[in-house]
Amino acid sequence: MSESETETRTRRMRCISCREEYRACDAGTCKECYEEASETEEELKREIEDLKAKVAFLRFLSPVDDQYSSCFTDVVLVASSDDDCGEAAVRAHKAVLVSRSPVFKAMLENEMEERRSGTIKISDVSYDVLRSFVHYLYTAEALLDEQMAYDLLVLAEKYQVKHLKGFCEKFITSKxxxxxxxxxxxxxxxxxxxxxxxxxxxxxxxxxxxxxxxxxxxxxxxxxxxxxxxxxxxxxxxxxxxxxxxxxxxxx
Amino acid sequence: MSESETETRTRRMRCISCREEYRACDAGTCKECYEEASETEEELKREIEDLKAKVAFLRFLSPVDDQYSSCFTDVVLVASSDDDCGEAAVRAHKAVLVSRSPVFKAMLENEMEERRSGTIKISDVSYDVLRSFVHYLYTAEALLDEQMAYDLLVLAEKYQVKHLKGFCEKFITSKxxxxxxxxxxxxxxxxxxxxxxxxxxxxxxxxxxxxxxxxxxxxxxxxxxxxxxxxxxxxxxxxxxxxxxxxxxxxx
Known part of the structure; x- marks a missing residue:
């Protein structure tokens, strides 16, 4: 290594991001790239804020949480593993179910039993899981523990709600x-x-x-x-x- | 300026982002900060992808665009500046209107004329603007030109749809x-x-x-x-x- 090379590698500069000194051999970017990267970061953060606001706008009032939104419901989902249908039923909107799941769409848009009766039986599922499932269809949100993630993934697969399936799969994988x-x-x-x-x-x-x-x-x-x-x-x-x-x- | 200072300022290094040479006086960050910033950028981009998927999931089928989604509608919006109500009417879902606008919520949840008749008259608005308005309520999207942005902002203000108002205001401001x-x-x-x-x-x-x-x-x-x-x-x-x-x- 020549003398000047050694000097370059040992000379200390100050990082304009963390303000720490560094040696030339630990140098990262030029000033221009640093400024560009900072701008990009700001832009990405703004985009995230915009998207979050959009999600908040598009998010539906959940019939599970909100007493008012159960107005104008036109269909009832029943967890068929429960005996007491009155308590275990979740009221919902056909329009929401249809827009979230191709299976509900087929059920409700064709002349099937569910359309006539206004009741959809969801078999082998507890009332809690059904509530979480419907809540997710309205809000894209669910409070998961591992068991809930497994149960919701099964429902998501059955009713072809891809977004929920991905959400549960990610959670299970992380655990x-x-x-x-x-x-x-x-x-x-x-x-x-x-x-x-x-x-x-x-x-x-x-x-x-x-x-x-x-x-x-x-x-x-x-x-x-x-x-x-x-x-x-x-x-x-x-x-x-x-x-x-x-x-x-x-x-x- | 001492000799070594001059040397530092003129010595050239290579930026690990743009790969161009730069002088020490144009140095930006240390390597560590560069790597951290790159990671942050990747994370932000992943968050954006996740949010976009969430928006796509929560986005409703618009009764304006999609023939299927007009199923299960339970209310009609009529642009009252038009004479022909049959053609100028847009079918919609009470549940969607109620979740997007506190004004519609008050109209439809109380025993008002609109609730009884299932028809909401929107005064001083063209059919095109009404369609765009309803489309936005379902999808958080609108194709704007300046006139449309002004017209939709007025409607958004009237029906207290904050997100649409912000969207129009941003557009008008940018022009x-x-x-x-x-x-x-x-x-x-x-x-x-x-x-x-x-x-x-x-x-x-x-x-x-x-x-x-x-x-x-x-x-x-x-x-x-x-x-x-x-x-x-x-x-x-x-x-x-x-x-x-x-x-x-x-x-x-």
Missing amino acids: LNWNSAVMSYAFAHQHNAKHLLETSLSLIIDNMEKLTKREEYKELVEKDPRLVVEIYEAYLAKQVNTAAPKDSSLLL | LNWNSAVMSYAFAHQHNAKHLLETSLSLIIDNMEKLTKREEYKELVEKDPRLVVEIYEAYLAKQVNTAAPKDSSLLL
Whole structure:
């Protein structure tokens, strides 16, 4: 290294963002790029504010929360796992259901039982989950814990509410750990949740040595051995892929 | 300037954003801040994508555009400046109107004529403006030209649809120029559009020497002289404020 190079690398400058000194070798951007980046950041933040205001405007009063908005409802959703229909019913607007779900759209726009009766039975679901489901259709918001996320994902899949499905899948994926990986993997398979499937599979493969000891593994071998085969196939593929660069480097 | 200082200022480094060379005196951030800023930008962009998806989900099928969504409508809006009510009517959902406008809410939730008849007359408005208005209530979107922006702002003010009012005001403000300044100023006053009022007033004050020659000025003096007084008061206040620092500097 020449003397002047050494000097450049050790000379200290002051960062115009954090105001700390840095050495030339830790230099980032020129002033112009810094200013451009700051402007971009401001613009993005403004866009976020605008979009948030738009969401607040488009958000519907939820018939679950707001006493007034239950005016003008024209359909009733009933959680069919409950016995007491009077208490377990959620009033809603056909127009909202139709605009959020192609399944409700087909039900309500064709001459089906639901259209005539004004009642839609939602089977195998608790009143709480039904309420959260309807609330999401009106507001794009839900308070999730893991169980609620699984339950809502199932409903979202059934009624083809893609946005809710993505929302739940993201939540479940963010909570994923080794204890829930096998169960989540099987669940993701069953409900066609691609992102969750990939993430849980990759977590399983990273812990293959522990896999066969797990109770869920044994259950899965019994219940759906093809899914277990897919785990081994993915593991094998990864081993081959990881090995490949090493082999090719040997050829150099 | 010492020799080493000169050297620092003339030594060239390469910006890790634009890849151009820059001199030390044009340095921006350290590498760490650059990386942090890039991450922040990525995060903001992801947030924008999420919000856009939320808007798309919450956006309603507009009864103006979409033939299907006119199903389950339970109210009719009629542009009362038109003679042919059959053609000039827009079908809508009470639940949507109520959730977007406190004025519609009061109309439809109390025992008023509109609730009984299921028809809401919108006076002094063309069919086109009414269609755009209803479309906005469902989608938070409108194709604006200047006339449409003025017309929709009036409706938004009347029915207290704040989000639409802000949208129109922003559009009008962005198109503001000296030719439209006086008219916009009077309009902003009449319809309580604060941002437009400030921007047009500031444009007028910057062109005071040309003001009294304008036809709109003469009309405004006739029609609403108090607004003209407010222009002169703002002009005077600005002159006093601009003069103040000069005077105080004389005291130093």
